[in-house]
Amino acid sequence: MHKSAYFLLSALLLLSFSCNRDRTLWDGEYFSTLDNGFAESEFSAIQQMIEVEARADSAVYGKTGAVTGLFCPDAVVTVTANGSNVVMRIDFSSGTNCLDGRLRTGALIATFNGFWKNENSTVTIVPESYTVAGYSFFFTQTILVNPRNTAGQINWTTRVVDAELLHPQNGQISWDSERTTTWVEGEDTPLVFQDDAFEVTGTANGISRTNRGFDVTITNPLRIIGDCGYVVAGAIELTPQQLATRTIDYGQGACDNRILLTVGNFQQEYFLP
16 A cells, blocks of 8 residues: 555544544433533522622621512512621512522521621521422532632632432432632622622532432633523533533523533533523
């Protein structure tokens, strides 16, 4: 065989092998992607609800403003003192529709230690008969306000511990995470949440409804905006147990529940609950 023909054949065989290898990376497993995406967006929304309501209350943020259901207009928000702490309760009653279109029931209880957004202040969030889109939520979510970063921006560390999301038909999702959230837009208008934007970095891990473990790393900061309950941009890498790592892209800024999964040459768009 002529040497040039040999190299051409070798290159074609290598290309064919690479393409076939990429195709075989798609294993058909998408539940971990959907389950992580749902947990990701809902815990971001929970943090967002607490953060928005905290800014509207003088006892929590040190500013004067009406305490009302901002992110969830029909929710009833009450704030009471409990010793050195302030307790906020967001009550969704038997069903409240929110800005992200999700129906929530029950309540969220947030206990603040220190004015919200002051360095070293904390808040601990727990659910009370809390359901979202038919899932019952059990978790502890804690937020610690860090010193401002080198750009002078407020940022905080959020941990979600032992989260269990239960659905009568869809089964159970387990989820834990540790994230850093940076307030990148809107700090100068604290009582206007619609112009807010946040960037999130960090990791998570969980067990999908099919009992498969997975690990998550944010590779492009997730972007959250004030008047949307979904992650609107950014990307993660998700690795299900014993399967190939996949990239999940949240888009370029539109407020929707779409995500794009990529494994090798395979791509598929999915919609979160």
